[in-house]
Amino acid sequence: MSTLSTKFVAVAFAGLAAAIIAMPQAAFAQAKGKIVCWKDKSGKVMGCGDTVPPEYRDNATKELDGQGMTRKTGESAAEADARRAQEQARAKEKAEEERRVADQKRKDSALLNTYTNEKEIDLKRDRELKAADQSIAQQQTALKLANERMADAQKRSAKEDVARAERDRGVIEKGITDKEAEKGELVKKYMEEKKRYMELKGIPQPAATPAPTAAATPAAAPTPAAAPAKK
Numbered sequence: 618m619s620t621l622s623t624k625f626v627a628v629a630f631a632g633l634a635a636a637i638i639a640m641p642q643a644a645f646a647q648a649k650g651k652i653v654c655w656k657d658k659s660g661k662v663m664g665c666g667d668t669v670p671p672e673y674r675d676n677a678t679k680e681l682d683g684q685g686m687t688r689k690t691g692e693s694a695a696e697a698d699a700r701r702a703q704e705q706a707r708a709k710e711k712a713e714e715e716r717r718v719a720d721q722k723r724k725d726s727a728l729l730n731t732y733t734n735e736k737e738i739d740l741k742r743d744r745e746l747k748a749a750d751q752s753i754a755q756q757q758t759a760l761k762l763a764n765e766r767m768a769d770a771q772k773r774s775a776k777e778d779v780a781r782a783e784r785d786r787g788v789i790e791k792g793i794t795d796k797e798a799e800k801g802e803l804v805k806k807y808m809e810e811k812k813r814y815m816e817l818k819g820i821p822q823p824a825a826t827p828a829p830t831a832a833a834t835p836a837a838a839p840t841p842a843a844a845p846a847k848k
Contacts, residue, residue, distance in 0.1 A: 676694075767779060
């Protein structure tokens with residue numbers, strides 16, 4: 618074989634060897650690239666590639682390395698919405714709890730600055746209950762007068778006066794009912810304040826006893842029934 622032919626064969630063989638060596642290297646380099654697998658709505662893997670098809674871009678995905686190991690996962694649009702909703706709910710709960718704690722601290726500070734001992738709480742409660750009783754007594758007097766006007770109007774067959782007296786009586790009766798309910802709320806309010814005050818001061822709580830009740834104000838005279846006006 619001539620020297621030229623020998624050189625040609627050698628060069629051709631070297632090129633072929635380089636190509637053979639390069640083939641697995643190229644394949645390995647491609648394998649090292651990003652591989653993304655996409656799922657359907659139920660979470661089932663539908664395919665893998667370098668690009669997620671448009672119809673699956675809102676679904677969950679996972680990214681694999683050249684060894685087929687999962688390196689990264691992507692949540693679906695529905696999962697992202699659910700996660701954000703949970704995060705917002707937790708943030709809202711946290712904010713509400715912080716506001717509650719701050720409000721309780723403010724109330725505790727006001728409570729400690731208002732009273733020097735727990736007996737003062739009872740005294741204030743009693744004063745407000747007494748004021749409520751006085752208001753009820755005044756309204757009962759007004760109710761008695763409204764009843765008298767009602768009876769007089771019925772005797773005179775004065776329809777307009779009867780109607781006016783009925784309206785007045787209704788307003789007064791509601792005022793008495795509301796004031797009685799207010800007394801119950803006062804008892805509850807000051808009982809809770811006293812309990813909290815003693816907790817803050819480290820004062821032992823007394824043995825459990827029935828909660829005090831607001832004394833009922835004596836009822837006014839029965840309301841006369843409206844008599845039919847004379848024709």
